[in-house]
Amino acid sequence: xxLDTFLRRHRLTPGDLAAAVSEHLxxxxxxxxxxxxxxxxxxxxxxxxxxxxxxxDRDLSDRLLSGKVAILPLGNAALDLEVLSxxxxxxxxxxxxxxxxxxxxxxxxxxxxxxxxxxxxxHNLAIGTPLVNERAHRELVSHVDARALARxxxxxxxxxxxxxxxxxxxxxxxxDHASARxxxxxxxxxxxxxxxxxxxxxxxxxxxxxxxxxxxxxxxxDERLPGGRDLASTAAAFESLCVSGxxxxxxxxxxxxxxxxxxxxxxxxxxxxxxxxxxLAPKRDGERRALPGRDGGSAGAQEILRxxxxxxxIRYADGAYTLTDADTPIVLTFNELAYELLLQFDxxxxxxxxxxxxxxxxxxxxxxxxxxxxxFQLVLESRGLTQLLAGGDPV
Amino acid sequence: MTxxxxxxxxxxxxQRGREILETVKRLIRETGDKDGPASLIAAGKIREVAQTYQxxxxxxxxxxxxxxxxxxxxxxxxxxxLKSGAVAKGLAVIADLAEQQPKFKFQDISGRPASxxxxxxxxxxxxxxLPEAKRAYTAxxxxxxxxxxxxxxxxxxxxxxxxxxxxxxxxxxMAGGPELEQFRATVRLMSTDATVLPSLxxxxxGPRFVTAEC
Numbered sequence: 001x002x003l004d005t006f007l008r009r010h011r012l013t014p015g016d017l018a019a020a021v022s023e024h025l026x027x028x029x030x031x032x033x034x035x036x037x038x039x040x041x042x043x044x045x046x047x048x049x050x051x052x053x054x055x056x057d058r059d060l061s062d063r064l065l066s067g068k069v070a071i072l073p074l075g076n077a078a079l080d081l082e083v084l085s086x087x088x089x090x091x092x093x094x095x096x097x098x099x100x101x102x103x104x105x106x107x108x109x110x111x112x113x114x115x116x117x118x119x120x121x122x123h124n125l126a127i128g129t130p131l132v133n134e135r136a137h138r139e140l141v142s143h144v145d146a147r148a149l150a151r152x153x154x155x156x157x158x159x160x161x162x163x164x165x166x167x168x169x170x171x172x173x174x175x176d177h178a179s180a181r182x183x184x185x186x187x188x189x190x191x192x193x194x195x196x197x198x199x200x201x202x203x204x205x206x207x208x209x210x211x212x213x214x215x216x217x218x219x220x221x222d223e224r225l226p227g228g229r230d231l232a233s234t235a236a237a238f239e240s241l242c243v244s245g246x247x248x249x250x251x252x253x254x255x256x257x258x259x260x261x262x263x264x265x266x267x268x269x270x271x272x273x274x275x276x277x278x279x280l281a282p283k284r285d286g287e288r289r290a291l292p293g294r295d296g297g298s299a300g301a302q303e304i305l306r307x308x309x310x311x312x313x314i315r316y317a318d319g320a321y322t323l324t325d326a327d328t329p330i331v332l333t334f335n336e337l338a339y340e341l342l343l344q345f346d347x348x349x350x351x352x353x354x355x356x357x358x359x360x361x362x363x364x365x366x367x368x369x370x371x372x373x374x375x376f377q378l379v380l381e382s383r384g385l386t387q388l389l390a391g392g393d394p395v
Numbered sequence: 396m397t398x399x400x401x402x403x404x405x406x407x408x409x410q411r412g413r414e415i416l417e418t419v420k421r422l423i424r425e426t427g428d429k430d431g432p433a434s435l436i437a438a439g440k441i442r443e444v445a446q447t448y449q450x451x452x453x454x455x456x457x458x459x460x461x462x463x464x465x466x467x468x469x470x471x472x473x474x475x476x477l478k479s480g481a482v483a484k485g486l487a488v489i490a491d492l493a494e495q496q497p498k499f500k501f502q503d504i505s506g507r508p509a510s511x512x513x514x515x516x517x518x519x520x521x522x523x524x525l526p527e528a529k530r531a532y533t534a535x536x537x538x539x540x541x542x543x544x545x546x547x548x549x550x551x552x553x554x555x556x557x558x559x560x561x562x563x564x565x566x567x568x569m570a571g572g573p574e575l576e577q578f579r580a581t582v583r584l585m586s587t588d589a590t591v592l593p594s595l596x597x598x599x600x601g602p603r604f605v606t607a608e609c
Contacts, residue, residue, distance in 0.1 A: 320596060331599040338584075338593035364591040372593045375580035379595070382577040 001046070003039040003129075009046060010077045018131050020074050021052055024063060025081060031056045032136040034128035037080075041127055043208050049080045052131065053124065055140065057086050084121070092118055093143040101147040102277045104317060110152050111159035119156075119204040122149055126202060146202050151274050153204055154197035157190040158267065162313075164190065168256055169311055169326055178247040184255050191263045192238045198270030199231065200280035213238050221282035226336075227265040227343035228357065231282050237262060257307060261346050264308070268316035268339060275316070305354055305377065306386035307347035314342065325385055332379075337362060341376055345386060351377070418505055419444055432458040432465050439471055440504050448479035466492060466499040466511070473514050477521055486518040493531075498538055508539045516545055525552055543569060550578055555598060559586045 007013060017035065027033040037051030038044040049071075054060075060083055061067040070081040099110050114122075126144040130137035164187040171180040189206060196212050199221075203212070216235035223231050246252075273280065311326030321339040323332040334342070340361065344354040354373050359366045380386045422444075425437035439454030455472035458465055469492045476485030492499065492511050499511040512535035519528035532549035535542050550565035563582050569575045584595040 333597040335589045335594050341593045362591045378580040
């Protein structure tokens, strides 16, 4: 629900809103005052609050709770007024400028550089609509680099995903499957957040992730990710993974492995997108040569490519992809075609299908591609980077 | 993977199991048939197969007490230290033997050719000193061209350093075997045309190629 619908439903007008704010805070001519939040983003509902921010140098603490906020009734709705000092906002914007979106950096640094309320404020500023003093608002918004903000959200979730990955391996070793099942869902949330950030989302709130994924799934965005899945079906895949299975070893490992496979496609793709300065808005298909989708053919007598072990991570940096393993100090560095090939090692794709799919994105003869597939199989298996298939269900 | 696909894995494991069984039977005979240090060395090897490295070390120390110049006991003591993760101790022991008997040759537990230089190469590799490991493996191959372990690891160091031609040359000299195929696959992926085919740029750290125990 958007703000205008909300106001109509509550028998209010934009004028009522502006009058209430003016009466309580009396914004001066050079002060940015804007309405923002879920109702401006179209995510609100009938019970949402109306969020209004004022950026000022004046001391308004006598009118505010804890010197920062006021909660006022507006008809039968609630108006949340939040006041921030101009100096504080300028400092925050200066800090944001220090983290450009295409900067090669340790993601843990930017993950720790901003608090969640600060990220929420920056997002709300970027999407806000001025109530008064449009010029003052525009001047502030011009300093919010939405792409840089999306990158910080990506870095934050990557830091969490790395930590949770290690925690999950430990819990599985300890056979604490109930805790592991819970953490797989948290891990999935961070992979989804990275996916959304790489498509331009700057809203850090967890509560809107599912809604944002659903919107992307319904958007029909057909830009293909590495591995062949398109943006819309990737978004839909997160939704189907939210349902947790049994709290036993095989079920939790299966869920974790499925989420890891999504992470293998999403994280390096997103890293490349940010670092190379690509637009974050979903592109139309056909702009690059992408792996075709799966043909769903039966395996027959063909050998199935074993899935990577649960300790594997794939990342992109400095124009190359790397695979590391939590259990050994191994580092494999490889090109983009090899990355596409590694994504085929998921326990369901046959060698023949992998060759067929890779041949669609390269000019090399299929026989040479088949040789590369066999060689990668041998290297990954001999280095202990693939796992045997458990029964009929690939994990 | 189908049941049928799993057969090669099981067959390979069964074959390796038979080899281990035969080796252990031979070592058991040697512990009874031989006297003094030779018997203790055979007992130490059994302990190594069982991966009880401290007990193996005790056997080799005892063998060296009986015969301080026994090269095989000293080489195996170094190997047991390396297997147990005590790299510094293993390196010290094998460096000492290499100084005293730089051309000492012996057979590994499975009967394949090895030398003091092979173990010195392993110790330097585990210590992270690749230039010294390369020097030792080269010396080992000069002593015994059929020293497969030294050839595999030397080729791997060359490949890791980007010297693919030297690595491939060594690979061609090797006899067949699973480790050779794994190595050749790596070299092919590192030297392929990266503009049109999947390629590997670097492999660092991690488990080495699957090789038989020294």
